[in-house]
Amino acid sequence: MSEVVTEERRPDIGSSLQPARRPESRWSVKRQAIKKNKHAYVMMAPYMLLFALFTVLPVVMSVLISFSYFNMLEFPKFIGWQNYSRLFLEDDIFLIAVKNTLLFAAITGPLSYLACFLFAWIINDLRPKLRAFMTLVFYAPSISGNVFFIWQMIFSGDRYGIANGFLINWGFILEPIQWLKTEMYILAIIILVQLWLSLGTGFLAFIAGLQTVDKTLYEAGAVDGIKNRWQELWYITLPSMRPQLMFGAVIQLTTSFAVADVSIYLAGFPSVNYAAETIVTHLMDFGTIRFEMGFASAIATVLFVLMVGTNLIVQRLLRRVGE
Amino acid sequence: MNLILQLRKKRTNRSFMGNAAMFAFLAVVGSFMALPLVYAINAAFKPLDEIFLFPPTLFVRNPTLTNFVDLVALLGNSWVPFSRYIFNTVFITGMGVVGHVLLASAAAYPLAKFNFPGKNIMFTTVVLALMFAPQVTAIPNYMIMSWIGWIDTYWAVIVPAFAFPLGLYLMKQFMEQIPDALLEAAKIDGASEYKIFWSVIMPNVKPAWMTLIILLFQLLWGTDGNGFIYSEELKTLHYATNQIIQGGIARAGVGAAVALILMSVPITLFVFSQSRIIETMATSGMKD
Numbered sequence: 001m002s003e004v005v006t007e008e009r010r011p012d013i014g015s016s017l018q019p020a021r022r023p024e025s026r027w028s029v030k031r032q033a034i035k036k037n038k039h040a041y042v043m044m045a046p047y048m049l050l051f052a053l054f055t056v057l058p059v060v061m062s063v064l065i066s067f068s069y070f071n072m073l074e075f076p077k078f079i080g081w082q083n084y085s086r087l088f089l090e091d092d093i094f095l096i097a098v099k100n101t102l103l104f105a106a107i108t109g110p111l112s113y114l115a116c117f118l119f120a121w122i123i124n125d126l127r128p129k130l131r132a133f134m135t136l137v138f139y140a141p142s143i144s145g146n147v148f149f150i151w152q153m154i155f156s157g158d159r160y161g162i163a164n165g166f167l168i169n170w171g172f173i174l175e176p177i178q179w180l181k182t183e184m185y186i187l188a189i190i191i192l193v194q195l196w197l198s199l200g201t202g203f204l205a206f207i208a209g210l211q212t213v214d215k216t217l218y219e220a221g222a223v224d225g226i227k228n229r230w231q232e233l234w235y236i237t238l239p240s241m242r243p244q245l246m247f248g249a250v251i252q253l254t255t256s257f258a259v260a261d262v263s264i265y266l267a268g269f270p271s272v273n274y275a276a277e278t279i280v281t282h283l284m285d286f287g288t289i290r291f292e293m294g295f296a297s298a299i300a301t302v303l304f305v306l307m308v309g310t311n312l313i314v315q316r317l318l319r320r321v322g323e
Numbered sequence: 324m325n326l327i328l329q330l331r332k333k334r335t336n337r338s339f340m341g342n343a344a345m346f347a348f349l350a351v352v353g354s355f356m357a358l359p360l361v362y363a364i365n366a367a368f369k370p371l372d373e374i375f376l377f378p379p380t381l382f383v384r385n386p387t388l389t390n391f392v393d394l395v396a397l398l399g400n401s402w403v404p405f406s407r408y409i410f411n412t413v414f415i416t417g418m419g420v421v422g423h424v425l426l427a428s429a430a431a432y433p434l435a436k437f438n439f440p441g442k443n444i445m446f447t448t449v450v451l452a453l454m455f456a457p458q459v460t461a462i463p464n465y466m467i468m469s470w471i472g473w474i475d476t477y478w479a480v481i482v483p484a485f486a487f488p489l490g491l492y493l494m495k496q497f498m499e500q501i502p503d504a505l506l507e508a509a510k511i512d513g514a515s516e517y518k519i520f521w522s523v524i525m526p527n528v529k530p531a532w533m534t535l536i537i538l539l540f541q542l543l544w545g546t547d548g549n550g551f552i553y554s555e556e557l558k559t560l561h562y563a564t565n566q567i568i569q570g571g572i573a574r575a576g577v578g579a580a581v582a583l584i585l586m587s588v589p590i591t592l593f594v595f596s597q598s599r600i601i602e603t604m605a606t607s608g609m610k611d
Contacts, residue, residue, distance in 0.1 A: 135597065159377055160374075
């Protein structure tokens with residue numbers, strides 16, 4: 001904080017040393033601030049250079065390439081909006097992918113967000129030991145890597161699959177169901193597995209946020225006539241942890257738009273009749289198999305706009321929680 | 324009844340029926356979350372005939388280590404020695420984690436504690452980067468890697484991981500709550516900013532290190548090379564084990580054994596660092 005103090009003193013020093021000079025312009029003040037904080041730039045440089053090279057530059061490149069025809073061999077050729085018009089007007093599968101992605105996002109986004117909060121909130125009432133254990137139970141799926149292949153064994157299409165086995169044994173069905181080959185079930189199963197995987201960083205942020213809410217607020221609330229846990233939740237807990245709520249929303253939303261691994265693993269690539277195609281798998285199809293880089297970049301750009309746009313809108317809405 | 328009452332801390336505004344309903348709900352969903360993992364653990368110890376039993380069972384009846392023995396035999400036959408896959412993953416994960424913690428902390432310190440031109444735009448860009456998934460940048464990243472000449476090297480996976488945005492974000496938020504008085508004291512003692520960063524800030528953000536470590540560990544431990552690595556001898560553990568898992572019905576038991584080994588590492592890491600991670604996450608909130 002001493003920085004701020006010296007900042008204010010600076011013009012005085014300058015004018016006393018060189019009284020003849022005009023009051024300093026905005027730019028020279030800025031240049032001096034840059035000089036004085038040289039160490040800040042030095043420390044940030046390595047990270048920021050890599051960040052610019054591997055995150056910022058690729059986004060810019062992706063937007064530029066999306067306006068070209070590019071096959072990785074010849075120099076890209078500018079073709080204007082053609083990729084986009086082809087994407088939205090001619091590519092039927094892209095529309096399926098958009099539909100599926102929006103469906104996944106609209107269901108797993110809000111549901112996983114609510115689940116993260118709800119379970120963090122219930123767990124927060126437990127004693128510390130049990131709380132740590134339940135946190136592990138809910139968080140473990142999201143960090144156990146490719147263990148979601150277990151779901152393939154559960155929904156396996158023969159009668160040895162867990163789901164089929166139990167349903168046949170209990171007499172609900174007579175013949176095994178081809179879960180992962182039937183369009184009707186594929187989407188539901190992917191949503192289920194995606195939800196199972198989704199209690200990750202956002203969930204931990206909520207657990208932590210709940211523990212930082214000022215305990216005296218609850219006591220004061222009880223005195224002021226808050227009658228039950230729901231009122232307490234709405235009037236005290238939620239407003240106190242708005243920052244975590246916003247952070248959690250970003251994490252959950254971004255993952256909910258990027259469904260691909262689970263889809264490819266469970267439903268195959270491409271899936272039956274493209275029932276599980278998402279924008280990301282469509283992107284992989286054109287980017288890594290067909291090498292139509294311009295077209296693939298247009299898909300990536302659409303995905304980028306969709307993700308960032310939704311996130312910004314949700315951030316705006318969440319600022320109103322408890323107001 | 325007493326049991327349920329004992330499970331929770333004394334809190335106001337909690338009805339008994341409400342608690343009972345909440346905990347019942349927690350137990351049901353908790354079992355749903357745990358079942359696939361419990362099944363995976365049990366399947367790893369099941370003999371093959373028990374995996375394909377009708378009706379299927381959840382718990383193992385005659386536990387055996389056959390699957391693990393088969394796994395070892397299978398690994399002995401692989402074209403590239405299996406230890407090489409392990410080395411590849413350990414090397415990528417180790418380098419990536421160390422580099423990321425160092426670079427992200429160094430970048431987080433000025434963002435958390437100083438005011439300088441360009442600070443806001445830099446931080447806003449990092450927050451924006453949290454809002455889209457890495458798949459968006461996959462194609463240009465491949466081109467950039469080929470310009471640098473890093474295709475088919477470890478570096479194509481390691482170096483981009485250094486600039487993982489979530490790590491910088493969490494580290495910066497955590498550093499903000501370190502009291503300024505601590506920095507003032509060091510400054511009065513004549514320490515340079517670099518010295519302050521290294522000997523005052525870094526020891527005070529250990530919980531955040533753990534968080535960055537586990538997040539990046541998770542990211543790199545499960546990497547399959549992101550499409551950058553082609554040579555068999557550079558491929559990762561995740562890739563090699565996926566080959567085993569995809570071996571079909573005959574490999575179901577071995578696949579479960581592999582899954583058990585793979586998932587036990589990040590879970591163990593989390594068990595030991597949980598409290599420090601929660602401490603970091605407490606500062607993760609986004610301010611307006």
